[in-house]
Amino acid sequence: MSGRPLSETPREIYRIAWLPGTDVLHGTCHCGREHNSQDPIEMWEWMLAHPQGHQPQADQAQGISS
Template sequence: MSGQSAEVYRIDWVPGSDLLHGVCHCGAEHLASDPIAMWEWMLAHPLGHEGSQGIQGSSQQSSTEISPQITAGESSSDGRHA
């Protein structure tokens, strides 16, 4: 093993939704419904992480303050239905 990294990535499921809430090691936050898109965003650091808001939220909010923006029957920005 080459050593430990100080980089910590956290992805949590937002209860009551199909959304994932991710927090990068830099503190930027992002919401996504696709796990692959979430990891692509995480691993693209620092691209897309400055002032990052994702679907909803900001780097100043904690995971308990973020609520899903897409509700049943509404369409997301990519045309999919919740």
Template sequence: MTAPAGQEVYRVDWVPGTDVLHGTCHCGAEHSAEDPVALWEWMLAHPRGHRMRGDGS
């Protein structure tokens, strides 16, 4: 999915059969949490705590 120019897209998916939510930040960093508030706080705190996919960490 491509965001309209100047807009950021955040994605939150539920992991079926669990209480876990999996979030993807507009930068491509990913994080999972059971607490939806904690997940959104992580995403909106960009870039603090983010690790990009493929960055070796």
């Protein structure tokens, strides 16, 4: 433990939600990228492999020209 209060400790939040009426899981990484999968193991591997396999949404938006 670093000795810092929990409110000052950086946190990564991962969210996985089951889409009702389907076998699909919808995951949101702490960087904002989203991913769908029917396999919970594949979902966690995708999230925990960050940043391999996905980049934060802000990086993606820079690559889009209008």
